[in-house]
Amino acid sequence: MINTLARIDYAASAGRTPWHAASALSKLALAALLVLLAVFAPSLSLLAALYALAWLLVLSSRLPWRLTLAAAGYPVAFTLLFIVGRWDGSAGTPLRLLLRPLTASLAAVWLVGTTPYPDLFAPLSRVLPRSVGDGLFLTYRALFALIGRAERLWRALRLRGGASGPPRRRLMVAGEGFATLVLYGFERSQRLYATMLLRGHSGRICGCRHYAEWSRADLLVILAGLAAVAAAAFLWRAP
Amino acid sequence: MAPARLLAALARDLEAFAFPQRCPGCGALASPDRLLCARCFERIPRVAFAVCAACLARGREPVGCLRHAARQVWPAWLYDERAAALVHALKYRERPGLAAALGAAMAESLPAGLAPDLVTAVPLHPARRRERGYNQAALLAAALAAARGAPFLPGALARTRPTRPQARLDPAQPGRTRRARRWPGPSSMSHLHIPDGVLPLAVWLPGLAAALLLLVWSARLARDASRQQVAYQGALGALVLAAMAVEVPLGPLEYHLTLVGPVGVLLGPAATFQVAFVASAILAFVGHGGLTVVGLNALALGAGGALARPVYLALARRARPPAAMAGATAVAQAVSGALWLATVLLGLGGGAAAPGAGRLGLFAAVAFPLWFVGIAAESAVAWGTARFILRVRPDLLPREPAGADAEESAA
Structure with a gap:
């Protein structure tokens, strides 16, 4: 898991395509447009066009396609539940139910894979309440350390027999393991706060201010947005 | 040779006097051949059972596996901070002298009745060998062979292509070099999570x-x-x-x-x-x-x-x-x-x-x-x-x- 996340995060910072150079705000707007169109699109043709556009964005961003497929394919499991529950005998309904979440998650992975997290969260933190905006930054920052630690801890527990025995014992041992992570998180938050103070923390994490710096690469984002709108205009009523 | 050995021993004594080895675990004086003091060395958690590498890589229960007899490994230690200090010193800090102590620890972890016919080592690629100056796997294998009284055969295996250092691969996949090109697998973060577009x-x-x-x-x-x-x-x-x-x-x-x-x-x-x-x-x-x-x-x-x-x-x-x-x-x-x-x-x-x-x-x-x-x-x-x-x-x-x-x- 941490490998997938870390590779997406690395691609966001290390990528050198025009999509990476475009401003976070325009990419956020394009991703939101794709998600909303995918959620509301009544026509299967439009959904297929949006899905293809999302893949075009991903592949032209040079994100590893296997990684993207693995990350953006996650909603399939839960979507199957809805497909089975709303099965009407036709192929259209399951395909619509499948393409909608897949297009939305692909758009989200493209956004995260081309935008470093400080740029991505900066505009969101300006509209969210202060503690929630700060929480986004701090949670994401702590995520890699804690997931890595949790995976190592779990591996050590398995090696020492913590994953064997009756389920109740196994779960209680897992609980004790997670408690060590709670303590680690508490101590980490103390250190982080001290570091923030030393670096001149003024009471709010604002992220970087580059998220709205426009460049020529934003024209590509606008072009992609126009393509999505045109597809919606032409294919909205198509079958 | 005797004067040379004497001089080398004198030089080691002089070095130990001028730059005494401190244990990275507790700060006490330690032998340069073990890096850690005896107390910290003994406190590294031992693993006294076989683990199935195939099951471990797949996230299954690795202890007591009967399906993959050829993939059983006997880890010497749990990889805690003290073990990590030793392994890093051997691999990255030019401390080949640690191989003897580590090889002896590996030998201790093997079951008493297990008598290997042969011990060999996976070779380093020449480029990595030049960079590091020695093959730590060969040093460990030689120490292990000496401790178990088994013949050591260097050069039995050949490396035909350079691979990425294991430290840069996914730590969740043991035997990772071979698997590095494989499918990344779905991200396993899983709980009840409603996706987009399925609700009105x-x-x-x-x-x-x-x-x-x-x-x-x-x-x-x-x-x-x-x-x-x-x-x-x-x-x-x-x-x-x-x-x-x-x-x-x-x-x-x-x-x-x-x-x-x-x-x-x-x-x-x-x-x-x-x-x-x-x-x-x-x-x-x-x-x-x-x-x-x-x-x-x-x-x-x-x-x-x-x-x-x-x-x-x-x-x-x-x-x-x-x-x-x-x-x-x-x-x-x-x-x-x-x-x-x-x-x-x-x-x-x-x-x-x-x-x-x-x-x-x-x-x-x-x-x-x-x-x-x-x-x-x-x-x-x-x-x-x-x-x-x-x-x-x-x-x-x-x-x-x-x-x-x-x-x-x-x-």
Whole structure:
């Protein structure tokens, strides 16, 4: 898991395509447009066009396609539940139910894979309440350390027999393991706060201010947005 | 040769006198051939059993495997900080002299009756060999062969192409060099998570609005929280996501925890709801879907968590903290699960193609047992969590009547 996340995060910072150079705000707007169109699109043709556009964005961003497929394919499991529950005998309904979440998650992975997290969260933190905006930054920052630690801890527990025995014992041992992570998180938050103070923390994490710096690469984002709108205009009523 | 050896011994003595080796574990004087002092060396946790490398790579139970007899390995130690210091010194800090001690430790880990016919080593690629100056695997193999009285045959294997250093590969995959080009696999963060586009607008839009209102309200309630408390909140939010990434085997099931109960008890209602929103938002961004239903996901996760602390405080008057934590978690998980099931049923019932009673019955037959399994599993984990915190940092647990004071003291 941490490998997938870390590779997406690395691609966001290390990528050198025009999509990476475009401003976070325009990419956020394009991703939101794709998600909303995918959620509301009544026509299967439009959904297929949006899905293809999302893949075009991903592949032209040079994100590893296997990684993207693995990350953006996650909603399939839960979507199957809805497909089975709303099965009407036709192929259209399951395909619509499948393409909608897949297009939305692909758009989200493209956004995260081309935008470093400080740029991505900066505009969101300006509209969210202060503690929630700060929480986004701090949670994401702590995520890699804690997931890595949790995976190592779990591996050590398995090696020492913590994953064997009756389920109740196994779960209680897992609980004790997670408690060590709670303590680690508490101590980490103390250190982080001290570091923030030393670096001149003024009471709010604002992220970087580059998220709205426009460049020529934003024209590509606008072009992609126009393509999505045109597809919606032409294919909205198509079958 | 005798004068040369004498001079070398003198030089080593002089070096030891001028630059004494200090144990990186405790700071005591240590032998340069072992890096650690004897006490720290002996305290490295030993693994006294065989582990199946194939099962470990697949995330299965690695101990006691009978299917992959050829993939059994006998690890000498658990890779803790002291073991890591030794291995890093051997591999990266030009300390080939440590190989003898490490090889002896490897030999000790093998079963007494196991007599190897031959010991060999995987060679380094010439480029890496030039860079490092020695092949640490060959040194270890030679020490292991000497300790077990087996013949050592260097050069039995040939490396035909350079591979990426193992340290830069996925640590979750032992035998990683061969697997580095394989499918990355689905990200295993898994819990009940509603994706985009499967619920009607009449369900997700009010959910989003309600979540945003609750978010603003919770931020007003928590406006006096210290900045350190917000950092703690971030760490526990990351813990929720980390818990979702860990698979806990429960018979045929692989259960993914949420820890929403313990986090709710530790943080209180307002902060827990914010944590649930942030966790749902991050999951939606990293490909789990649910950007439009982030409100519903946050409501389902956060409503249960928000109840956890009041329930805990009520139960803690009569029960010990572990039992109170388990009870509060059971309530939190029951509420979260009920909300999630209600949302799914609303989603299934909407639209032109409403499911028949048979399919809803099938859904209930699958979902309800899973719901109860979730309640039991999360409660047992919460029990263990509270028991450990009670032993180590009891001040982190909220107390009646000054629950707010405890939160402040924790921050």
